[in-house]
Amino acid sequence: MRIAELSRRTGVPVPTIKYYLREGLLPAGELTSPNQARYGETHLHRLRLVRALVEVGGLSIAAVRGVLGALEDPERSLHRAMGTVETAIVGAGAASDDEVAHEQARRFVDRQGWGYRPDSHAFRSLVAVLASARDIGLDSFPGQLDGYARVCGKLAEQDLDYVMTAATKDAAMEIVAVGTVLGDAALAAVRRLARRELSAVRARAEREEARPGEGGQDCAEPGD
Amino acid sequence: MRIAELSRRTGVPVPTIKYYLREGLLPAGELTSPNQARYGETHLHRLRLVRALVEVGGLSIAAVRGVLGALEDPERSLHRAMGTVETAIVGAGAASDDEVAHEQARRFVDRQGWGYRPDSHAFRSLVAVLASARDIGLDSFPGQLDGYARVCGKLAEQDLDYVMTAATKDAAMEIVAVGTVLGDAALAAVRRLARRELSAVRARAEREEARPGEGGQDCAEPGD
């Protein structure tokens, strides 16, 4: 197909596709003459992938390039690919040299029986979060982490099981990448839905308690 | 204190503080003369809050303004404040008019027994994620949501319980805001740690299976 069809079928403007080609997010089409190229289904799929990472995942162009690079890495261990993808997604992140926070984080991973990897992005961003929380005066925040860990253990199992459903290794790699990004977004959305629901339930319960016997009418809730 | 001390105690450059003052993220200091002002502990605290939202939460200046606005809203219901904060944090987000995805999302919230609020940001971003997942061909992705929901219910309880530990209503409001943002960041970090751990464990188990009786030596893992 030609670039116009690629554009039509994805809703991405032609100049933007050209931009992605320039940036190496999309491989060049097959040239049929010096100024004509043909694109195939792989281009279509790749373009949708890029858009998902950019629009839903909020990744920068550089991060997308990193993720795509991880997908094409000839060294094909899923475990390593996951690390590479997460590195690409998280990026540099804010480093923190707060020793107290560092120690809190270390004790946390110890409690979980996890490996202590002080140089991993995940660990460092955890340190940064803890440092910030302490700066602001959220003293009991570190105690929240254990609850998070319990829940994240289950999520991790589910995520990895899902990756294993992939038919081919290529598909698995893509699920790792896309599932991480879309999974983050989905988790965030579901978390907000769950929280709002519970918050509404509790707010209602409180009102009931204040004025009992008023009937269980659904109350107005913040519309956002 | 003067602006230089504010800068020294937070590590934020003076011009940046001035910028935040201009942008209304920080209230003006108390003028002692036309070109001298004094700042207090509240300024210090607010500045640290702003930095946490910007650096850890990755919020834009506009989003920070929105969150701070929610904190100062005279209408002081926690439930509503949570909605406002989330609106400020999530921002516009990618809308999607994909009807199939919309229907999937609707059935999902129904299954959970949650309210169907098609105009909430959370619902709409869920629709966008589902639409993207389908575009890319992740057919079984919607099935992942129920696992997420189970886990998010627990998180929501924990989060709300945490908010209730606040001494004053002001403090509770701040925990809502900061806890949402820092909580998201912490959850993301913990999730990555948990996933990496499990991935390493499984990769090791796989190797063991392939070459049994090789000893349980810790293997090299991707350094990121």
Next chain:
DNA sequence: AGAGATAGATAGCAACACTTTCTACTATCG
């Protein structure tokens, strides 16, 4: 009195993700 800080205003800057414009072709429809 003199060095250095400060408020407030304006302008500048680098990064980012496109978007526009251009030239020199090519495909295709009537």
Next chain:
DNA sequence: CGATAGTAGAAAGTGTTGCTATCTATCTCT
């Protein structure tokens, strides 16, 4: 065959964001 529309590739332009830099007219401290 010619008119019209589409295309590759290069270069320059655009709007936004989050600061930085510079400036002036003060003020504070020693």
